[in-house]
Amino acid sequence: MKYFDAHLHVVSPDILLNAQGQGVRRFIVNATSPADWDQVDRLSKSVLGVYYCYGVHPWYVGNAPDDWAIRLEERLKSDQNAMVGEIGLDKMRPAYEKQKQFFLRQLQLAEKYDRAVHVHCVRAWDDILAFLSEFRDLSVLFHRFSGDEIVVQKCRFLNAYFSVLNAASIRVIPDNRLLVESDAPDGLGSPEKIPALVRQLQLDPDYLDQNFDRFFYDR
Ligand SMILES: [Zn+2]
Numbered sequence: 384m385k386y387f388d389a390h391l392h393v394v395s396p397d398i399l400l401n402a403q404g405q406g407v408r409r410f411i412v413n414a415t416s417p418a419d420w421d422q423v424d425r426l427s428k429s430v431l432g433v434y435y436c437y438g439v440h441p442w443y444v445g446n447a448p449d450d451w452a453i454r455l456e457e458r459l460k461s462d463q464n465a466m467v468g469e470i471g472l473d474k475m476r477p478a479y480e481k482q483k484q485f486f487l488r489q490l491q492l493a494e495k496y497d498r499a500v501h502v503h504c505v506r507a508w509d510d511i512l513a514f515l516s517e518f519r520d521l522s523v524l525f526h527r528f529s530g531d532e533i534v535v536q537k538c539r540f541l542n543a544y545f546s547v548l549n550a551a552s553i554r555v556i557p558d559n560r561l562l563v564e565s566d567a568p569d570g571l572g573s574p575e576k577i578p579a580l581v582r583q584l585q586l587d588p589d590y591l592d593q594n595f596d597r598f599f600y601d602r
Contacts, residue, residue, distance in 0.1 A: 384588045386581060387411075387595045388574035389546040390469075390501065390526040390564035393422045398567070399430045402574035408432050409595065410574060411524075411564075413469040413501050416443040417451050420458065434599075436468030436501050438489055441482040452488050459496040467493040468501025469526070475505050483510065490518050499598070501526055508534050515541055522598060526564060528552050544598045550584055561586070562594055 387409035388402070399410055409432045414423045420437050427433040437458045439447050448454075458465050470489045472482050493500045499522040504511045508530055515523065519540055528545040532555040535545070546562040547553055548570050553561065563580055565571040571580065581588055 471503030
């Protein structure tokens with residue numbers, strides 16, 4: 384069986400190699416701030432099957448360096464495989480206005496360089512959807528999706544995919560838009576857990592794998 388992990392962060396290469404031993408072949412590694420962009424780059428070069436993103440997570444907008452957007456643009460310009468993530472809005476965290484500025488700027492860069500975005504949303508669906516309505520051509524992966532069917536309906540104007548690490552929101556997600564993730568090193572802790580998650584959710588790994596391909600190649 385082939386599996387993927389649609390969302391995780393920087394972990395040691397050994398963890399990815401162990402997961403490969405369990406059949407997990409592809410990994411989407413998200414950055415959180417410029418401080419880990421070089422680590423994302425190194426990981427992508429040291430293990431096969433690593434897809435990767437650069438961005439500033441809403442939790443870390445407070446200590447991003449002033450030139451973060453220039454540096455992000457340089458990465459996107461010089462590497463056409465780089466995506467934009469993890470970005471988003473989180474109403475439970477400080478600096479919400481600043482989060483919005485960062486989110487908008489990163490959506491603009493993703494649009495300019497035609498890259499998918501990997502989105503974190505906590506209690507901010509109205510604002511997230513209002514921003515995204517201006518960027519209808521983007522492919523969007525909502526990670527640890529926690530919305531309801533109304534949110535899913537409202538995402539129809541986007542090329543949107545929804546990634547989960549438990550059964551909580553799975554019922555409202557269209558089958559052909561569903562992905563799975565570990566969110567390691569938090570979440571499930573390791574991408575090694577993905578095959579067990581897929582079994583627990585009673586999903587077909589081949590079907591999921593086609594969703595993953597479509598997210599990347601059918602745009
Ligand atoms: Zn994450």
